[in-house]
Amino acid sequence: MSELSTLARPYAEAVFKQAIESGSVSDWSDSLNLLSLVMQDKEMVAIIANPKVSSDQLTTLLLDICQDQLKEESINFLKVLIENDRLILAPQISELYESYKAEHEGYIDVEVTSAYSLTKEEQNKFASTLKKQLGKTVHITTSIDKSLIGGYIAKAGDKVIDGSVKGQLQQLAKKL
Amino acid sequence: MQLNPSEISDLIKKKIENFDVSVEAHTEGTVVSITDGIITVHGLSEAMQGEMLEFPENTFGMALNLERDSVGVVMLGAYQHISEGDTVKCTGKILEVPVGEALLGRVVDSLGNPIDGKGAVETTETSPVEKIAPGVIARQSVDQPVQLGLKSIDSMIPVGRGQRELIIGDRQTGKTAIAIDAIINQKGTGVKCIYVAIGQKRSSVANVVRKLEEHDALAHTIIVTATASEAAALQFIAPYTGCSMGEYFRDKGEDALIIYDDLTKQAWAYRQMSLLLRRPPGREAYPGDVFYIHSRLLERASRINEAEVEKLTGGKVKGKTGSLTALPIIETQGGDVSAFVPTNVISITDGQIFLESDLFNSGIRPAVNAGLSVSRVGGAAQTKIIKKLGGGIRLDLAQYRELAAFAQFASDLDESTRKQIERGQRVTELMKQDQYSPMSVAEMGVSLHAANQGFLDDLDVAKVRDFEAALQSYMKSEQADLMQKINDTGDYSDEIKKGIQSAIEAFIKTSSW
Numbered sequence: 001m002s003e004l005s006t007l008a009r010p011y012a013e014a015v016f017k018q019a020i021e022s023g024s025v026s027d028w029s030d031s032l033n034l035l036s037l038v039m040q041d042k043e044m045v046a047i048i049a050n051p052k053v054s055s056d057q058l059t060t061l062l063l064d065i066c067q068d069q070l071k072e073e074s075i076n077f078l079k080v081l082i083e084n085d086r087l088i089l090a091p092q093i094s095e096l097y098e099s100y101k102a103e104h105e106g107y108i109d110v111e112v113t114s115a116y117s118l119t120k121e122e123q124n125k126f127a128s129t130l131k132k133q134l135g136k137t138v139h140i141t142t143s144i145d146k147s148l149i150g151g152y153i154a155k156a157g158d159k160v161i162d163g164s165v166k167g168q169l170q171q172l173a174k175k176l
Numbered sequence: 177m178q179l180n181p182s183e184i185s186d187l188i189k190k191k192i193e194n195f196d197v198s199v200e201a202h203t204e205g206t207v208v209s210i211t212d213g214i215i216t217v218h219g220l221s222e223a224m225q226g227e228m229l230e231f232p233e234n235t236f237g238m239a240l241n242l243e244r245d246s247v248g249v250v251m252l253g254a255y256q257h258i259s260e261g262d263t264v265k266c267t268g269k270i271l272e273v274p275v276g277e278a279l280l281g282r283v284v285d286s287l288g289n290p291i292d293g294k295g296a297v298e299t300t301e302t303s304p305v306e307k308i309a310p311g312v313i314a315r316q317s318v319d320q321p322v323q324l325g326l327k328s329i330d331s332m333i334p335v336g337r338g339q340r341e342l343i344i345g346d347r348q349t350g351k352t353a354i355a356i357d358a359i360i361n362q363k364g365t366g367v368k369c370i371y372v373a374i375g376q377k378r379s380s381v382a383n384v385v386r387k388l389e390e391h392d393a394l395a396h397t398i399i400v401t402a403t404a405s406e407a408a409a410l411q412f413i414a415p416y417t418g419c420s421m422g423e424y425f426r427d428k429g430e431d432a433l434i435i436y437d438d439l440t441k442q443a444w445a446y447r448q449m450s451l452l453l454r455r456p457p458g459r460e461a462y463p464g465d466v467f468y469i470h471s472r473l474l475e476r477a478s479r480i481n482e483a484e485v486e487k488l489t490g491g492k493v494k495g496k497t498g499s500l501t502a503l504p505i506i507e508t509q510g511g512d513v514s515a516f517v518p519t520n521v522i523s524i525t526d527g528q529i530f531l532e533s534d535l536f537n538s539g540i541r542p543a544v545n546a547g548l549s550v551s552r553v554g555g556a557a558q559t560k561i562i563k564k565l566g567g568g569i570r571l572d573l574a575q576y577r578e579l580a581a582f583a584q585f586a587s588d589l590d591e592s593t594r595k596q597i598e599r600g601q602r603v604t605e606l607m608k609q610d611q612y613s614p615m616s617v618a619e620m621g622v623s624l625h626a627a628n629q630g631f632l633d634d635l636d637v638a639k640v641r642d643f644e645a646a647l648q649s650y651m652k653s654e655q656a657d658l659m660q661k662i663n664d665t666g667d668y669s670d671e672i673k674k675g676i677q678s679a680i681e682a683f684i685k686t687s688s689w
Contacts, residue, residue, distance in 0.1 A: 158219045
């Protein structure tokens with residue numbers, strides 16, 4: 001997993017630089033997302049891994065699938081990936097690209113898990129406090145996990161802020 | 177120890193009362209792969225080198241390799257329950273172990289947990305295992321002796337407080353025996369001892385503990401063990417753990433003696449970890465920093481001055497220096513001191529005690545090779561009486577070695593050569609000493625005086641040790657005052673010299689052996 005993202009990094013960086021130069025950051029985001037979805041398809045993975053399928057055949061196949069949704073630059077990028085035999089990295093490239101994009105635009109994706117569903121008001125409150133703590137605009141996605149008992153867990157990349165009852169119980173257990 | 181139920185539930189109640197509900201912020205990662213005690217974790221972008229990482233079920237690992245997207249972690253203990261995808265938390269702390277007086281008399285593992293079944297260790301302080309050695313300004317030169325209680329070592333290769341003296345030799349040459357005698361001899365001197373057993377058999381460690389107990393020497397000793405069956409990471413840390421426990425005494429203005437038995441095995445454990453972490457192997461497959469693991473450890477053994485002790489104790493202890501003396505042990509293969517780890521440690525330490533299997537097998541025990549053994553700083557610390565008498569002994573032995581090799585080919589020798597060889601034979605005989613019977617300064621002084629003044633020259637070589645034993649018991653019973661005086665002052669004044677001389681003369685007249 002970690003090795004894949006190391007391999008994907010130069011691609012993601014190159015794409016992101018190109019996207020900024022041509023001013024098409026969100027277009028690229030869409031096309032990379034599409035590519036990564038295609039590559040996550042089980043049949044697709046099997047085809048890529050099949051040594052009998054030549055790179056020409058692969059190119060035609062992929063262009064058939066997403067021709068209309070990709071711009072010329074994206075098609076070129078796809079060809080580079082096929083040539084270097086790195087198609088399998090598409091999901092990681094997309095992920096890294098999104099993180100560069102987030103960094104560039106000065107926001108951070110935060111995943112908030114809570115025991116009960118949050119109202120709009122509560123979400124806004126979260127967003128503003130997290131903004132203060134992390135120093136960046138916050139894009140919140142929410143999910144519900146009853147096993148937390150109460151409270152919330154906020155995840156931003158590696159960083160985890162654990163304010164759940166479950167986490168506190170674990171802390172207490174450790175102390176005893 | 178009996179558990180008191182009410183006490184325990186009270187304790188728990190108190191803990192719950194004082195429990196501080198805090199929102200915890202930390203960095204998390206995911207386990208990617210697990211191989212032979214090495215775990216690769218994805219994420220953990222804020223992990224520090226050497227930081228403790230928390231795994232599920234309260235197990236811990238130490239971050240050693242920080243890479244761009246992953247962290248290489250060595251596990252401290254069992255890792256069988258960890259699986260791919262588990263979350264790993266940063267703790268923001270580097271490894272700490274308990275330190276303090278309460279550890280004396282105890283046997284603990286590399287993390288400071290007691291393993292002797294005598295209950296919890298009541299310490300309040302902890303200390304990081306990796307610390308930077310005292311600086312140049314904080315140090316003081318070595319000028320007080322640590323008596324190891326062995327004639328051959330104290331007279332010829334003296335060790336001072338704060339010195340690092342290597343004990344090196346093949347297997348079965350009595351390396352550990354010297355270390356144990358040294359610990360036993362510290363009884364009643366106020367020197368605290370730490371014995372660190374690395375990669376040894378549990379039975380050997382149990383033996384050491386029992387011997388120390390028998391000789392009433394466990395009370396001033398801490399035993400840190402990472403036996404052969406424990407994780408490589410624990411074997412690697414054990415010396416640093418022991419060192420931190422020793423530094424506690426040093427920083428309080430006391431004296432401590434630490435024995436690392438042995439650093440070869442620690443280097444092996446580190447080699448294992450490094451190879452599994454895919455660090456590039458160098459000579460003998462050791463990683464590039466194998467010198468540094470030993471140099472940074474041995475640098476921490478030092479003598480610190482009064483000002484530093486006062487600073488470290490916050491002004492509580494004044495006018496006292498502190499010291500940590502280290503006796504690292506290195507095991508050689510087939511007497512090869514030019515292997516990688518032995519040469520490294522020889523160059524780091526302030527001298528070495530070189531033990532030889534040939535000597536050991538020919539009955540010279542301790543099997544010290546007086547020619548190859550040196551002490552680079554201990555001379556300044558030697559007790560006056562031993563220093564004056566030891567010089568002669570060293571010279572006698574050096575001349576003897578030279579002549580003995582030469583005399584093998586010559587049938588008749590001139591008078592002076594023959595005399596020197598005979599003196600050498602007797603001194604060699606006198607240097608033999610039984611295990612677990614360390615000698616005081618006065619006892620050594622008397623034996624060395626007898627050799628220097630030629631009292632042994634008329635004896636049969638086989639009778640030398642009987643003579644010595646009889647002389648010692650005579651001195652103990654008839655000349656207790658004189659012996660006490662020598663032990664107190666350590667002087668070799670004319671008065672003491674005359675006292676010993678006349679006592680030995682009287683002994684020869686009256687006794688048989």
